[in-house]
Amino acid sequence: QLLKPSVVNTQSKMNGHCNESVERPSSVVVYSKHETSRKEAEDKTHLPALEAAYTNILRELGEDTARQGLLKTPKRAAKAMQFLTKGYHETVEDILNNAIFDEDHEEMVIVKDIDMFSLCEHHLVPFFGKVSVYLPLSNLSCLFSFISYLPRIVEIFSRRLQVQERLTKQIATAVFEALQPKGVAVVIEAAHMCMVMRGVQKMNSRTVTSTMMGTYLEDHRTREEFLQLIQHN
Ligand SMILES: [Zn+2]
Numbered sequence: 001q002l003l004k005p006s007v008v009n010t011q012s013k014m015n016g017h018c019n020e021s022v023e024r025p026s027s028v029v030v031y032s033k034h035e036t037s038r039k040e041a042e043d044k045t046h047l048p049a050l051e052a053a054y055t056n057i058l059r060e061l062g063e064d065t066a067r068q069g070l071l072k073t074p075k076r077a078a079k080a081m082q083f084l085t086k087g088y089h090e091t092v093e094d095i096l097n098n099a100i101f102d103e104d105h106e107e108m109v110i111v112k113d114i115d116m117f118s119l120c121e122h123h124l125v126p127f128f129g130k131v132s133v134y135l136p137l138s139n140l141s142c143l144f145s146f147i148s149y150l151p152r153i154v155e156i157f158s159r160r161l162q163v164q165e166r167l168t169k170q171i172a173t174a175v176f177e178a179l180q181p182k183g184v185a186v187v188i189e190a191a192h193m194c195m196v197m198r199g200v201q202k203m204n205s206r207t208v209t210s211t212m213m214g215t216y217l218e219d220h221r222t223r224e225e226f227l228q229l230i231q232h233n
Helices: 040-060 073-084 092-096 140-147 150-158 164-179 220-232
Strands: 108-120 125-136 183-192 207-214
Touching: 040 073, 092 150, 092 164, 108 150, 108 164, 108 183, 108 220, 125 164, 125 220, 150 164, 164 183, 164 207, 183 220, 207 220
Parallel strands: none
Antiparallel strands: 108 125, 125 183, 183 207
């Protein structure tokens, strides 16, 4: 389901600012739909239990958990898993922090190949690849200030337990709510280690997912333009 901004403020369109220091009027979008589920401060408290769980996993895999090479493995693995799911710590609202991006233009802009690393929630194994975001924009100063946030938005949603389709949709929704563009399309191309390493998928094959919102979904011409673009890239 697409999350629509709760309130759209038409006033802010007239100001034409995209500066971080500008205070956002209280009527503008709230990202309450992206609440965190784990606070960073809680990670330390959870570490011992996670560590014990990893010791169990190693033991049940038939390993000698007392051997030299594995002594610190449960702790390392627990910390690594917390790091790989640290996207739960932050919300998009946290990082945008009242930034306003006003846009009302037609040109298509592509932000290509943002690195993405995530964990498949079915197997707890990595999948990784590239995220590309397509926007109808032309005000370059607003665009550049927004582009700088994109990798962090991608991080927030990718550093969680994920499936690629949901990740694609969440990034598109976040951009749509933050920037309120006429449309947004997000394409993710990724390799899933749970498939590659089990031989289900060839080493070099990629899974491609895309989400379209606004004009990319509704406007026939924009949609065609977008589909042609991604075929040639
Ligand atoms: Zn998987």
